[in-house]
Amino acid sequence: MRLLVLDFLFKQQAAVSLNDLEAAFHRADRITLYRTLKTFEEKGLVHSIVDGTGSVKYARCEEGCECAPEDLHVHFHCNLCNETYCLPKARIPEIALPENFKTEEISLIMKGTCASCS
Amino acid sequence: MRLLVLDFLFKQQAAVSLNDLEAAFHRADRITLYRTLKTFEEKGLVHSIVDGTGSVKYARCEEGCECAPEDLHVHFHCNLCNETYCLPKARIPEIALPENFKTEEISLIMKGTCASCS
DNA sequence: TCTTTGCCTGCAACTGCATTGCAATGTTTA
């Protein structure tokens, strides 16, 4: 099961929600798929994306990704096709914070119209 | 009711969730508070923040804010005190996107330790 | 003043996503 899911995830262009997975593997139990995603995330195979649509998306991590701040990239959610894409080439720039703020994670979500939809 | 909530919101340093409001106005109904926030957001008095904690936060808009891309600022979620702050002085820099991506909204959430907690 | 109209509020119910407990099944290891 996990191998099938991993294969599926690595073939996707866009990030995948639990519902997407369920639709692709209608013979597998929703909970199994849920735990599979959690396991993959824990092991650093995928990263999760909270894009504000209400359902968390998952996408594979780049080769050698540690999910560290320097590995972070922008995510883009298209309001037309409703897909969320990783933009690994759009790195998140340094942000100047007020005194004594210590950053551990950054999430940058852009919304609009993707290339396929425009 | 709305006047009380508006006054409360404008006094806060950190963004406020529906649960926060409910705790502050335990005599008011949860739904009324919910709809009050929605109304304020619709009228441009507050903006909502999806910080990935599972509950949406609300904070007042700056004077003259149109919630347009140029009004956008960074939000910071402290993992210790669990508060989410607006950082209106930390503007979101321009991000270079691939060809044909059109941006309508940007959300930049930073997580870490805030000044009060460090 | 009396009535109509529209807005505000509260209760109840419902949705959808995420999460956990537990038992059954399957797989590895001693």
Add this chain to the structure above:
DNA sequence: TAAACATTGCAATGCAGTTGCAGGCAAAGA
């Protein structure tokens, strides 16, 4: 083979967000 461990499926639960409906209140009109 037997024990230990990992994976899966079912059921149930929690929680944030959302909607329908009806009563109450207050402004606007007759």
